[in-house]
Amino acid sequence: MAFSERVEGESVEPGTSDKRPRRASKYPDIHKIMNALYNRPNKVPHYQRLFQANPEVPVYMKTPKSKIMLYPFFAMFGVGVLGAFYGIQKMARGVKD
Numbered sequence: 001m002a003f004s005e006r007v008e009g010e011s012v013e014p015g016t017s018d019k020r021p022r023r024a025s026k027y028p029d030i031h032k033i034m035n036a037l038y039n040r041p042n043k044v045p046h047y048q049r050l051f052q053a054n055p056e057v058p059v060y061m062k063t064p065k066s067k068i069m070l071y072p073f074f075a076m077f078g079v080g081v082l083g084a085f086y087g088i089q090k091m092a093r094g095v096k097d
Contacts, residue, residue, distance in 0.1 A: 051062055060066060 051059060054062070060070065
């Protein structure tokens with residue numbers, strides 16, 4: 001009896017499978033790839049200890065990579081602000097290139 005012809009509640013003969021045969025996947029290693037994305041160690045307790053440790057340090061400076069990311073940002077922000085003021089004072093004076 002085919003899968004679609006079976007009546008609900010009717011038992012399957014012994015030795016036969018109730019499931020349809022699985023097709024070969026086009027991407028056989030998809031579970032390995034996805035496993036790396038969602039099956040990761042829990043780092044929440046580590047970061048809770050890190051962020052709650054020293055109340056004098058601002059939150060944005062508590063991680064080890066904070067200085068690597070913030071100091072270039074501050075430098076670019078400062079250059080942008082100075083460039084804007086330079087342009088404003090040139091326009092106020094009426095200086096044209």
